[in-house]
Amino acid sequence: xxxxxxxxxxxxxxxxxxxxxxxxxxxxxxxxxxxxxxxxxxxxxxxxxxxxxxxxxxxxxxxxxxxxxxxxxxxxxxxxxxxxxxxxxxxxxxxxxxxxxxxxxxxxxxxxxxxxxxxxxxxxxxxxxxxxxxxxxxxxxxxxxxxxxxxx
Numbered sequence: 001x002x003x004x005x006x007x008x009x010x011x012x013x014x015x016x017x018x019x020x021x022x023x024x025x026x027x028x029x030x031x032x033x034x035x036x037x038x039x040x041x042x043x044x045x046x047x048x049x050x051x052x053x054x055x056x057x058x059x060x061x062x063x064x065x066x067x068x069x070x071x072x073x074x075x076x077x078x079x080x081x082x083x084x085x086x087x088x089x090x091x092x093x094x095x096x097x098x099x100x101x102x103x104x105x106x107x108x109x110x111x112x113x114x115x116x117x118x119x120x121x122x123x124x125x126x127x128x129x130x131x132x133x134x135x136x137x138x139x140x141x142x143x144x145x146x147x148x149x150x151x152x
Contacts, residue, residue, distance in 0.1 A: 026143065028078040033139045036073065040066045044131055059108060059131070060100065067096055079151035091150045095142065103138045 044062045048055055071092050075081050081088065111130040 022147070025079055025147065029074065029143050029146070030139075032070070032073045032078050036066055036070045037135050037139070039069070040135070041131060055112075056105065056108065060105075063100055074146055075151060079146060081151040088150050095145055095150065099138050099142070103134050107134050107137065 040062055043065065044058060047058045047062060051058060071089065075085075075088060108130050111133055115129060
């Protein structure tokens with residue numbers, strides 16, 4: 001693993017963005033992100049297909065369930081932080097609600113609306129693509145905020 005990290009850090013563009021420690025954090029963060037995304041997306045599909053409530057409400061429920069898993073894995077595994085639990089939880093909570101409102105309400109509704117216009121209600125892109133697109137954006141901006149603000 002260390003040789004891989006050293007090689008990645010030797011690449012010019014990555015050297016400008018990451019040192020070995022930051023790259024290791026990023027790799028662990030991506031691992032946690034993929035793991036949590038898999039659980040979140042699977043739960044989203046299961047609940048959407050079994051509950052008689054709106055997709056938006058299902059999305060909010062699933063996102064809330066994932067809150068603790070993501071916080072704890074990133075705190076202790078990705079960023080290996082052992083201090084400031086209350087402060088980090090508070091800041092993580094603020095980011096969580098920002099992501100919930102901006103990412104999962106505004107973006108979800110907006111992306112879904114555009115896809116309905118392009119491909120029609122009930123098509124595959126409308127049913128599955130908005131969630132994938134939202135997660136990509138949230139994972140991207142969260143790493144920077146976790147590293148520079150929450151778990152610093």
